[in-house]
Amino acid sequence: MFFWKTWKALQAQGVMGINRRNADYVLKYNKRHLYPVVDDKILTKERAIAAGINVPxxxxxxxxxxxxxxxxxxxxxxxxxxxxxxxxxxxxxxxxxxxxxxxxxxxxxxxxxxxxxxxxxxxxxxxxxxxxxxxxxxxxxxYRVTPDEIFKSISYEGVPDIRIICLMGYPVMGMLRLPTRQSGGKANLHQGAIGVGVDLATGLTLKGTWLNNIINKHPDTTNPVEGVQLPDWNGFMTLAASCYELSGLGYIGVDLVLDQDKGPLILELNARPGLNIQIANDTGLTARCHLVEHHLAALKKAGKTETVDERVAFSQLHFGAQLNAEPSDTQPSPEPA
The missing domain is CATH 3.30.1490 (Dna Ligase; domain 1)
Incomplete structure (x- = not known):
């Protein structure tokens, strides 16, 4: 009973669970025949190269x-x-x-x-x-990615990466994943890496989560993980948003890296992105996804679509961490003029 009440309270705060993710987003927006495009890194890379998108x-x-x-x-x-x-x-x-x-x-x-x-x-x-x-x-x-110098003080070996979840080409939440000694230098949360929330509007890092605990400092370097400005953040957002056209999948996690010489690069795509990103950002995905769906409905009614740049601008306007209140999951965005 306690678990059920706790989960209902989390749902009320807009926290998305696996069942909702699968039923309302993965199954609804991701056509099964397109999965091989993201499940096979070679196919993903070949499509990206053909589309002129930067990859290793x-x-x-x-x-x-x-x-x-x-x-x-x-x-x-x-x-x-x-x-x-x-x-x-x-x-x-x-x-x-x-x-x-x-x-x-x-x-x-x-x-x-x-x-x-x-x-x-x-x-x-x-x-x-x-x-x-x-x-x-x-x-x-x-090609072996060489991490940008900015990560030197907040990462242990390996290559930090950035996960941005997108719905129909609109970025809805971002996270920086930092390798640790425990993760063996891999940016994998399940193996002990750190997840750090990212302000979609500015690219500024927020607090981190490590082994399901909120942290302020990297356990190996002891340096703060909060308040780091990620370079070329608009480049990351644009790359992530463009993966809708690249893959044809509506709900995806886009994994990117920042190479010291080549800048932002797409590493891979995930048709079933995990939900720990909500812990790192201390906010739920549901309300943000609902706002995008309301916006898409308004665009459809007006007979309009938006470009990659317009989608990025919408996300940065509505999902910045500086906003005190979460976007409503029932109030639609204004219809396009």
């Missing part, structure tokens, strides 16, 4: 055991690179090589591994060890 450069693809022989020629021009499963999830199976060392390879954590160990890892990926559903997979070899 793709060095090569290994499709079969026989193709493992191509590995040497694919990575020959590069001293650092990333090996990842095309259909992996949660960061599993990703191998990040930072340098070469006397015929061997050095990972970002400093571990030295042999050529044979990498080939064995590639074989494991191909067998489906890390893929969704355990199906046979492909191997993607790509």
């Amino acid at each position: 450069e793709m060095y090569g693809i290994i499709d079969t055991e026989k193709d493992i022989d191509k590995f040497d020629s694919i990575v020959a021009p590069y001293s650092d690179f990333v090996v990842k499963p095309a259909q992996g999830a949660g960061g599993d199976g990703i191998l990040v090589i930072a340098d070469r060392y006397e015929g061997r390879y050095r990972t970002v954590s400093g571990k030295i591994i042999s050529h044979e160990e990498i080939e064995h890892h590639i074989s494991s990926i191909l067998s489906g060890l890390y893929s969704l559903g355990g199906h046979r997979d492909r191997v993607l070899i790509e």
Whole structure:
């Protein structure tokens, strides 16, 4: 009974649960036949490249055991690179090589591994060890992102990333994910990374959540995670909003990174984004999604649509953290003139 009353109270505050996410958003806005576009990182990258959207450069693809022989020629021009499963999830199976060392390879954590160990890892990926559903997979070899210097004081190894949830191309909530020692340098909340809310209007970080507790400082660096200005925030918002046209999916999580040389890049898309982002932002998704739906209904009635820039402007106007009150989930936005 206590749990039920607590959950009803959270719902009243606009907190979205898994059932509502699945029924009202994932199933409603994401056509099943389009899932392969986001579940396969290679397909996502190929579509993004064709659309002129910035992604980490793709060095090569290994499709079969026989193709493992191509590995040497694919990575020959590069001293650092990333090996990842095309259909992996949660960061599993990703191998990040930072340098070469006397015929061997050095990972970002400093571990030295042999050529044979990498080939064995590639074989494991191909067998489906890390893929969704355990199906046979492909191997993607790509550019290794070097995090922007701004993350140096608030992250432990690895690459921090930014998750922006979008509804029909309108960003509704954002979160910075910071690797920790506990997460093994991975930006995965379930493995111990930190989630930090982000003000959609300004790109300024808010308080963080770590292991479901609200925190103000990174546990490894002890530096504050709140009040950090993310560079080129409008670039991140524009990239995230443009993924609606890229994927055709209406409710998605867009994962982006900030490379010190190349700027904002799209890492991958997720058709079933998690809900911990609400804890990091200390607010619920439901009211924000309802406001977007009301706005879309008004646009449809007026026979209008909005561009990527207009969608970003709408989100920054309505979902900035500086707003004292949450947007109403019943009051529609004004009809377009």
